[in-house]
Amino acid sequence: MYSFTYAKPASVNDAATEFSASEDASYLAGGMTLIPTLKQRLAQPSQLVDLGAIADMKGISVAGGTLTIGAMTSHADVAASADVRKAVPALAALAGEIGDPQVRNRGTLGGSIANNDPSADYPAALVALGATVHTDKRAIKAEDFFIGLFETALEPGELIVKVSFPVAKRAGYAKFPNPASRYAVVGVFVAETAEGVRVAVTGAGPGVFRAGDLEEALSKSFSTDAVKGIKASADGLNGDMHATPEYRAHLIGVMAKRAVQAALA
Amino acid sequence: MVKVSLTVNGSAHSAEVEPRTLLVDFLRAHLSLTGTHVGCDTSQCGACTVHLDGKPVKSCTMLAVQADGHQVTTIEGVATGKDLHPMQAAFRECHGLQCGFCTPGMVMSALGIVTRHKDGLDEATVRHELEGNLCRCTGYHGIVNAVLLGAKNMGVPIKDSKAA
Structure with missing residues (x-):
């Protein structure tokens, strides 16, 4: 690791101040991506602003049909939360399959979505559930938040404070995990929401995207039969040592079916 | 340099460290607690697992300063004097290591499993x-048996298993 200075502010305001005080600062959430990146010398921030002591960024609450999760809430806490399991069980299940137990104890919702890894699980949930990302400056709809490969709508220094999820009528998530990293080779999140059926796919392309044909089919009939004949196109999908674009396209159909099964269970 | 103060295996420790010091390096080099190992150094293998406030974490993927003000337990803090912890004894009993x-x-991950599944495993x-x-x-078989036996000896009901 290159050397850096370190600050551990106790409030969102102080974090923003610490960030702007250094020319090339970086926020540190759970560190499950950032610390390995620093160890490989792939990043060289002048200062790390550790968000671990900001109480306002942690916690889970449900009120008026909206589930709200603080950005610094760990995956383990989301997975184990009675509130999340009751309001959006698919989200608790998703959080419980990220990485491994040690990673889930450190990794956070805010860190995951700010990084926007194309294979991360949470982006699919946010887009399918029609979530809103609340930063220290504004509220951003999930679909406007995830821009592309490791890119989000966040401005430099802008800090995610919490994410709010409208409680869906039913939802399900299924992923084909990479056996080493447990990142999604392909993950599909289906949700029957007040705005209709929404389907979001992660892992398959350069970033999370909605699958219109699956949404249309599931709107007519929310069943595994409805998605049976739908073939996703391999155009523009990722190809690497783990899976070709054609295989990922096939997996979209398989994971969509399993996600619907999970939603109906 | 920054000051880090934390409790390790019940004892308070303070030191001046570089912010980039990893928790595992702090434990091994500063406190001479070399029971915590560095295997892959890429957060995959789990040899560096310690408990932070009772929860298993990978100490190679955490800065020592992030543990400031927190409780850390390493493998050295598990046994009581010369008496092995039931989970350690189960690893010996079941040939859970080579x-x-x-x-x-x-062992540290196994203790996390027991904490999360007190009602049954x-x-x-x-x-x-x-x-x-x-x-x-x-090949994991002995390890899985050891975790089940250790859990059983810690009072956890074991479901559907021939092992324990």
């Missing part, structure tokens, strides 16, 4: 929740 390099991390859950720990000797 070369022993991954064992400290396995089965073999499938143990295998699933050991995903963050790699062993290159045993």
